[in-house]
Amino acid sequence: MTRAIAGVTVFTSMWIFSQPSAVVPSFEVASVKLTSHGRTADGWSFSDVRIVSPGRLVATNASLDECIRWAYQLKEYQVSGPGWLNSDAASYDIEAKAPPETAPQQMRLMFQALLAERFKLTVHHETRTLSVYELVVAKSGPKLQEASSTARPGFSSQGGRGGVRMNAQKVTLAGFADWLSRNVERPVIDKTNLTGDFGFKLEWAREGDGPSVFTALQDQLGLKLQATKAPIEILVIDHAEKVPTEN
DSSP: OEEEEESOOOOOOTTTTOOOOTTSOOOSEEEEEEEOOOOOTTSEEEEEEEEEETTEEEEEEEEHHHHHHHHHTOOGGGEEOOGGGGOTTSEEEEEEEOOTTOOHHHHHHHHHHHHHHHHOOEEEEEEEEEEEEEEEEOTTOOOOEEOOTTOOSEEEEEEOSSEEEEEEEEEOHHHHHHHHHHHHTSOEEEOSOOOSOEEEEEEEESSSSSOOHHHHIIIIISEEEEEEEEEEEEEEEEEOOSSOOOO
């Protein structure tokens, strides 16, 4: 089953493994609740973690894994912990408020502290050598067009067992590499050296007739996935509790 994630932006930064400290202020008020949301007939559910307005953070039907990734600015493959972290059996609705002038990065640190308080979350980080793919330009050259200046940033996609159809309206190839990571089940690192925003479509088959994602990338976009190994920073979950402490 697949969890559809909206509003979770993950990228590497100087704060990637910052730990909450005694000097980080807490939210003025925070509500954390276990929740149980339904799924559509094809197995999709909606979840979201984001700042919805200045000083107001809302997580809807979010797994603890999603909350951790938002708080620490991590990609999916950078969290190592028990399987229930991303399980439907443990999803949460969270709302936390801070002064409107609170900077987004400060909100992340405050969220780290909230997770430590309510879920008894303890972590450490380490570097592991993982199998990865590098996204490179194929010998045929890139088949990409610059995004329209009026295009909205982001991806839209639909897929199932048969295949995947993706439409990128305005994305960087670094962002595309992150998106591919969730579809090829290992980290993808952008090594194309192509900068700017691009618009393109990509279609491949998961089963049966049709091109694989590897063939589709080369034929449709002039890009290639090349297997290698690389050191990756990982956040290891030492302890976390499914049931948060009371509000």
